[in-house]
Amino acid sequence: MxxxxxxxxxxxxxxxxxxxxxxxxxxxxxxxxxxxxxxxxxxxxxxxxxxxxxxxxxxxxxxxxxxxxxxxxxxxQCPVEKPYRNYRSGAVALAHFDGSGVDEAVCAMVARVQELALGYPEGRIELQLIGGYKDPQSYGEDVFYSIMQSFHKHHLEIDLTQACVGDLNTIVRGDINFPIIYGVGVNINTGEIFPATFPERGPDRQLRDARIFMGAQTVLDVYDSSLGMLRIGPFNYDPLRGVDLWLSQTDEFILQHLSSSPDVEPPHFAMHMRATIKFIQENQFPAITVFRDNRPRYYRRDETTGYWTIVRY
Known part of the structure; x- marks a missing residue:
């Protein structure tokens, strides 16, 4: 009822x-x-x-x-919700937003879900927003408002069915605000969404992190549903000035200057940032050193091990 x-x-x-x-x-x-x-x-x-x-x-x-x-x-009584999806077709789009390229990404997500829903009975489009906590700089709040504005002005009717953000995703530990949910997973068969952690962050992490570190202004579509494969690139970025200076800094300096929420970062944050900066140093023009033939790098998930393996496609 x-x-x-x-x-x-x-x-x-x-x-x-x-x-x-x-x-x-x-x-x-x-x-x-x-x-x-x-x-x-x-x-x-x-x-x-x-x-x-x-x-x-x-x-x-x-x-x-x-x-x-x-x-x-x-x-x-049934708190598990469905992610951004077409209710009839089950087509799902999942994205991580950091404030850049929101309008373009929203339009691309909606268009892709509509494309995958062709041939199915018309159904409503549901939206769930998970993440973003009450951080000291109100960064998460700004990103949330930006996302809401982009979906609100879209010409299609989109139903917001879940929003776990801000105060609802914040817990206080020792006078410091921490996010409750750091990540989510989606069952693409049922549309169920659930809290999840990811020890394995997928292939080419340093390459993907380098693109974000260098100020990428667009959100990439990284999964080819027709092939069932992960697709990375091709893309390029400009060389990083002062890369040696960044690598000479202390972990604390890197934490305080390269994180928007230094109080809640995991212990390995500085190590991962150093690895990313080192990758940028070694690949100043990834269009040449990584995507030599200007083709994407494709990966398929091994059902036995759970790891992504590169595919020559």
């Missing part, structure tokens, strides 16, 4: 929701003006549904209104 949640300024007093006109029930008032406090703002939900209201409370922070903020959480 579909659940309904209603939040209302009732403008009526009744003991059912704690108004003071009939009796005083000790409920936290939601409406406060000079000399008067009332319970006017109520939250209603249907019974026997998959919705469960948890931790309903009135916040103490100033709302710049005579009504106070009400906060609650909706707990779903």
């Amino acid at each position: 579909t659940g309904v949640v209603i939040g209302a300024d009732a403008n009526a007093h009744h003991t059912i929701w704690g108004s003071s006109d009939i009796n005083e029930r000790g409920v936290e008032p939601t409406f406060i003006i000079a000399g008067r406090k009332e319970v006017l703002d109520i939250t209603l939900t249907t019974e026997n549904t998959d919705l469960e209201i948890k931790d309903w409370r009135v916040l103490d922070e100033h709302s710049f209104s005579d009504h106070r903020y009400i906060q609650f959480y909706i707990n779903l």
